Amino acid sequence: MERVSLTGNDAVGTAMAQINPDVVAAFPITPQTELMHKFAEFYADGKVNTELILVESEHSAMSAVVGSAAAGARSMTATSANGFALMWEIVYIAASLRLPIVMPVVNRALSGPINIHCDHSDTMGGRDSGWVQLFSENTQEVYDNVIMAVKIAEHKDILLPVMATFDGFIISHTQEVVELLSDEEVQKFIGKKEMYYPLLDVKNPVTYGPLDLQDYYFEHKRQQVEAMLKVPAVVDEVAKDYAKLTGRKYDFIEIYGPEDAEISLVALGSTAGTAKDVVDKLNDEGKKVNLVKIRMFRPWPHETIVNALKGKKAIGIMDRSDSFGALGGPVFMEIRSSLMGEIKEDITANYIYGLGGRDISAPEIESVYNDLFEIAETGKVKNRKTYLGVRE
Amino acid sequence: MAVKLKDLSKKKDVLAGGHRACAGCGPAVLLRQATLAVDEDLVVGFATGCMEVVTTIYPYTSWRIPYIHNAFENSAATMSGVETAFRSLKKQGKLPVDKDIKFIAFGGDGGTYDIGLQSLSGAMERGHNMVYICYDNEGYMNTGIQRSSATPYGAATTTAPAGKAVPGKLQFRKDLSEILAAHHIPYIAQTSIHDWRDVVTKVQKAVSVEGPAFINAFAPCHRGWRYPMEKTIEVAKMAVETCFWPLYEVENGEYKITYKPKEKVPVEDWLKSQGRFKHLFTDEHKHMIQELQNHVDMLWNNLLKKAGEL
Ligand SMILES: Cc1ncc(C[n+]2csc(CCOP(=O)(O)OP(=O)(O)O)c2C)c(N)n1
Ligand code: SF4
Numbered sequence: 001m002e003r004v005s006l007t008g009n010d011a012v013g014t015a016m017a018q019i020n021p022d023v024v025a026a027f028p029i030t031p032q033t034e035l036m037h038k039f040a041e042f043y044a045d046g047k048v049n050t051e052l053i054l055v056e057s058e059h060s061a062m063s064a065v066v067g068s069a070a071a072g073a074r075s076m077t078a079t080s081a082n083g084f085a086l087m088w089e090i091v092y093i094a095a096s097l098r099l100p101i102v103m104p105v106v107n108r109a110l111s112g113p114i115n116i117h118c119d120h121s122d123t124m125g126g127r128d129s130g131w132v133q134l135f136s137e138n139t140q141e142v143y144d145n146v147i148m149a150v151k152i153a154e155h156k157d158i159l160l161p162v163m164a165t166f167d168g169f170i171i172s173h174t175q176e177v178v179e180l181l182s183d184e185e186v187q188k189f190i191g192k193k194e195m196y197y198p199l200l201d202v203k204n205p206v207t208y209g210p211l212d213l214q215d216y217y218f219e220h221k222r223q224q225v226e227a228m229l230k231v232p233a234v235v236d237e238v239a240k241d242y243a244k245l246t247g248r249k250y251d252f253i254e255i256y257g258p259e260d261a262e263i264s265l266v267a268l269g270s271t272a273g274t275a276k277d278v279v280d281k282l283n284d285e286g287k288k289v290n291l292v293k294i295r296m297f298r299p300w301p302h303e304t305i306v307n308a309l310k311g312k313k314a315i316g317i318m319d320r321s322d323s324f325g326a327l328g329g330p331v332f333m334e335i336r337s338s339l340m341g342e343i344k345e346d347i348t349a350n351y352i353y354g355l356g357g358r359d360i361s362a363p364e365i366e367s368v369y370n371d372l373f374e375i376a377e378t379g380k381v382k383n384r385k386t387y388l389g390v391r392e
Numbered sequence: 393m394a395v396k397l398k399d400l401s402k403k404k405d406v407l408a409g410g411h412r413a414c415a416g417c418g419p420a421v422l423l424r425q426a427t428l429a430v431d432e433d434l435v436v437g438f439a440t441g442c443m444e445v446v447t448t449i450y451p452y453t454s455w456r457i458p459y460i461h462n463a464f465e466n467s468a469a470t471m472s473g474v475e476t477a478f479r480s481l482k483k484q485g486k487l488p489v490d491k492d493i494k495f496i497a498f499g500g501d502g503g504t505y506d507i508g509l510q511s512l513s514g515a516m517e518r519g520h521n522m523v524y525i526c527y528d529n530e531g532y533m534n535t536g537i538q539r540s541s542a543t544p545y546g547a548a549t550t551t552a553p554a555g556k557a558v559p560g561k562l563q564f565r566k567d568l569s570e571i572l573a574a575h576h577i578p579y580i581a582q583t584s585i586h587d588w589r590d591v592v593t594k595v596q597k598a599v600s601v602e603g604p605a606f607i608n609a610f611a612p613c614h615r616g617w618r619y620p621m622e623k624t625i626e627v628a629k630m631a632v633e634t635c636f637w638p639l640y641e642v643e644n645g646e647y648k649i650t651y652k653p654k655e656k657v658p659v660e661d662w663l664k665s666q667g668r669f670k671h672l673f674t675d676e677h678k679h680m681i682q683e684l685q686n687h688v689d690m691l692w693n694n695l696l697k698k699a700g701e702l
Contacts, residue, residue: 050480051480059511063462063463064469064473065473066473067437067462067469067473067475067477070460070474071473071477071478073481075477090466093463199435199458199460200458200474200481202435202491205456205457205458208461209461209462210450210461211448213449213450216451
């Protein structure tokens with residue numbers, strides 16, 4: 001195992017080259033650009049067997065990988081924000097055709113106003129698209145998630161696309177030390193791609209994408225739900241195999257700090273890293289708190305969440321995107337519905353933060369914990385939804 | 393080698409009968425002609441539209457060959473992915489290498505001239521070894537006969553109806569074949585379903601070139617054009633006889649007119665055959681017929697010049 005200092009984009013570009021997909025489609029958008037630059041260097045130096053399609057839009061990137069994946073090829077693309085929005089229609093089609101495409105998404109705020117920095121409004125909008133969604137706290141985790149994603153997506157019980165997301169600039173452009181597997185180890189881990197009903201099997205012709213009306217559409221959607229329900233077991237199995245290889249074991253969520261703390265904060269992405277420092281500081285001061293970091297957002301790990309959060313006296317939920325006009329952000333709403341009947345009073349508070357790349361500091365996170373101490377003491381939530389670090 | 397009808401008639405149709413196209417559907421005729429033309433293994437892709445809908449209503453499919461439909465605007469991008477997968481898997485020895493597979497992406501004029509133009513342009517520019525065939529029925533038929541950029545000047549459609557204030561479509565149709573010619577791909581052709589030999593010959597040429605090829609195929613729709621369903625072939629033929637729809641090809645930049653009418657029939661005769669132009673035959677609007685005639689003459693002369701015939 002090699003320890004090197006890489007940006008998130010370079011690490012993911014390297015992971016992609018080590019996966020050595022049969023087909024990659026690419027279109028530039030900040031902050032995903034350097035990821036594809038890195039991969040293109042491997043391609044230009046003849047270090048991958050991949051055929052690279054430099055498409056004229058993200059809509060065509062997703063369309064092309066739908067074609068190549070249906071043909072039987074291991075297929076990848078990557079994007080951010082507006083690029084993800086442009087491929088929207090085909091993102092859903094990829095999932096419904098049960099194509100095991102893997103797509104790193106470098107989180108960036110969705111226009112408008114146009115902005116290039118991190119928030120989660122892009123991928124949170126895709127949470128009902130039928131893709132598996134893995135969030136990453138740092139460069140190591142996204143490198144690992146991308147490699148594991150291939151095995152999850154291509155598992156015969158699953159055959160669903162997977163997006164591995166990581167925070168734009170905060171992870172994509174920051175150097176961190178990462179442990180890389182060797183190319184051989186990656187190849188051995190992901191294994192040979194099995195082809196199910198490949199379009200190129202001219203002897204056994206199949207029809208992909210027929211019109212599906214009132215008499216069958218619902219059953220096909222139901223099958224898609226079933227496949228999604230099988231994902232957690234596979235994610236876990238893949239994580240266990242990966243831990244054997246690397247010593248790094250990933251669960252659906254990570255609890256940082258004392259498990260029996262009565263005060264919890266929920267976060268995902270790079271903010272979890274900042275929050276961990278705050279958890280250390282508060283526990284050192286004798287204030288017992290923890291952090292619940294969510295790695296797998298889709299499928300939603302309901303039971304794991306319930307086990308981690310039931311019996312708490314105060315729960316703060318951090319959302320790096322909003323759902324306009326709703327009770328709270330997407331993470332908040334998921335947590336609240338999971339905890340229905342599991343917590344005595346309404347002791348949850350939502351914090352919308354970091355939109356458009358607005359920095360989130362340790363003192364701000366500490367102020368959230370201070371709110372939570374008050375909720376735990378009084379049993380009352382003053383503000384259900386707070387916008388953190390914004391000029392009101 | 394000239395194509396013989398007898399030989400074609402012996403080939404097995406890859407498009408099974410019993411699909412749901414209207415009787416007398418022009419595009420459905422084209423699908424048979426185009427697929428019968430290809431002797432090699434063939435994979436087809438479709439844009440959303442009449443031909444996609446009528447051939448693949450789950451749990452049925454009319455296709456005896458691999459078929460993929462993704463969405464409305466991305467038939468070309470989707471097929472570019474399929475073709476790339478073929479090259480990649482073949483190169484790596486992940487597929488039996490002895491066979492060549494041909495790839496044809498189809499789309500209606502809506503899916504090609506309009507919403508899919510970018511996807512088509514991208515795929516052609518990238519040089520994929522594939523053919524794109526547009527079946528041009530001059531409108532969005534599947535959704536109820538709406539105007540497209542291929543709808544002719546003056547035609548009535550459901551979104552540009554002939555009303556008291558506006559007499560149908562006020563713009564001339566887009567010359568898509570010329571846009572494709574500007575891509576300088578190895579082969580571009582216009583054909584029409586009334587001449588099966590022309591279609592078959594051009595499709596055979598298109599699949600045999602190295603790199604991308606484009607065919608724009610005139611395929612009347614009686615539902616949208618308002619003529620008796622048994623007249624489809626005649627209506628197509630007359631469009632060619634008037635030079636409204638010239639048959640030509642551009643092979644490595646060289647223009648060649650593949651059919652020249654002995655005597656150019658007035659466009660008016662063609663317009664008369666279809667209900668969608670009925671309102672033009674009034675004192676108020678008959679000047680539009682002349683305008684369309686002038687436009688057709690101008691384009692025909694340009695084509696003659698490009699082909700070195702003028
Ligand atoms: C993005 C998108 N917009 C609109 C539609 C609705 N739609 C489906 S088919 C069609 C018309 C197709 O027209 P054309 O490509 O000319 O083919 P035809 O129906 O004439 O065969 C339209 C507008 C769609 N399916 N997807
Ligand atoms: S509406 Fe026109 S194009 Fe569509 S199936 Fe009928 S005849 Fe063919």
